[in-house]
Amino acid sequence: MERAIRVEGLTKCFGGFTAVRDVSFSVQSGEIFGILGPNGAGKTTTLEIVEGLLKPTHGQVNVLGLDIARDSAQVKARIGVQLQSSAYYDYLNLREILALIGSFYPKRISPDMLLEQVGLQDKATHRVRQLSGGQQQRFTVAASLVNDPELVILDEPTTGLDPQARRNIWNLIREINQRNVTVVLTTHYMEEAESLCHRLAIMDRGKVVATDSPQNLISNLKSTYTVSLMSLDPLTEDQLLSLNGAVSSVQIQENNTYVIRLSDIPQALDSVLEGIVHNGIRLEHLEVVPVTLEDVFLELTGSELRD
């Protein structure tokens, strides 16, 4: 399959601070590729280099077969970009903004068609600030499509939206992708990465720690279930050690809450539940859930992903 983006050995330093450290990944044509990571992981910096906004300190970036350092104008003409929290002119209406941005490109789609694609056709003469948060976000997606791009880069397209608006954006992104447009997006929502992306790069502290499909990332995990329990009294060291063997990690939280990640041996769940009963652990709450990307992230980075 042809590669839409190839990033090799990318490093970006701002003064003494290294925001992105030796990052490599590639995006296949036609897929929805997600970059997942907490704030400050280097997602936006990586994208801004791919978009031609920043120059890399080291490394090679190819977009649509072109070297971004050499042919940035050509690349910019063929990709669509939605920036994180970019506003638009206050005194132009939606149709006028799309027409204006379109005028910068050799190839363009009519504003009314774009507005129809994102379901804002009856807002054409409204100003951006008259739209709801979800509508604004759909509008910025429309603005990234003005030049009928082969590749769309969306930086946190759903951050700050309510669940319904978030789902609307997911559907919109799937529609765009079905028209054979490659989509790259960043997110710090696990659920979004899991349900929307064909493949993921997980970033933490400027590094890519894993790249694979969400399913593979989860099934490669050593554990299968997570047991979350809240006990009436703090567990003793003996009680904790008795669970050993079936457990890959235990995380102690406030209020006598323990998050126990099970190892992938066949009877792990049975033996942990038995252990709880035999050791006389008095429970207030117990929850058993299959592992998710959250656990993948925890295992890969040793820390939890927070919004």
Add this chain to the structure above:
Amino acid sequence: MLALTVANLKMMARNRHTTLWSLIFPLMLVVVFGLFSNFGGSNPSMAVIDRASTPQSQALGKQLSSISFLRLDPNQQIDAVQSQIESGTLDYLLVIPEGFGAGGQTTPTLTYSSNNSERNQLVAGAISNVIVSSTIAESQADDTSLTALVSTEITVQKVSFFDIALLGLVGLGIMTSSIISVAVKISTYRGQSILKRMLVTPLAIWKYFAAEIASHLLLALVQAAIILAVGVFIFGAQIHGNLAWIFMIVLLGSMVFLNLGFILSAWANTPSAASGMGNVIAMPMLFFAGAFFSTTSLPWILPYVAQALPLTPMLTALREVAIYDAPLWQIWPQLAALGGWIAVTAVVAIKVFRFS
């Protein structure tokens, strides 16, 4: 680029608040200055040079001081006084010649500029009456056929303080709106990542700036035209020079101030900081460049500082052309100074400008 320029103009038109207020401020001053110079003017001043130094001439001097609407200046050198009349700082000069009142045929001379003919007639008549009554009283002669007063008129270009101030107001309007509106606009756009949004498109950066500058220059022309029109048609200001050149000077000055606006926008982190910085630069410059008051009497090095400011050559050039109908070659030093300022500020603006 044209699309962006048109969009910019459209936004300015819709952003009526900012655009209007930036116009209303200088217009309001036009009204204030217009009202003061048309209705609030002070009494005309007169210098008396007494060459006779006879009891009669001294008596005449005393009687002249009784004319309530004349302010008498103490005696001065005649050539200094003459140039004061030409420049308008002194209104009348009365010379009492040697031998006045000694029975000879000596007649005092009144000199004034051609600036205010109705007032000249009134003043000449009043002084002539005083002379006649005093000579009759002194000499008991009744030879009233003798001319009591000779008038000399110095023809000057009719210039009022308001004419000069009006051009200062054009400078004020262009400077404040160029510096402050660009600084505020660019820092707003940067805060909202609109500049960054432009950068991810294939639009060449120079086209972005060209469109911003073009739309602001057009706004500056409209602004200058409105200020001049209000001054001329409502308050009777006089413009003698070529309008096309006046607008050309407005454009050159505007470019300097737009560049300054771009430079400020790089330092200002918020739109309100940009606005404050713009005022800090614009307001002192307004007074030091002599927009309303002469700067030659300033102390210390300040007159030289005044000469170095970009508003100074703009105002000098505007006044030379508008008031004295100076041809372009006569104001080349000012045009060159503006050109230099444009070049220097452009280089600095390009160096310090930041998109994010």
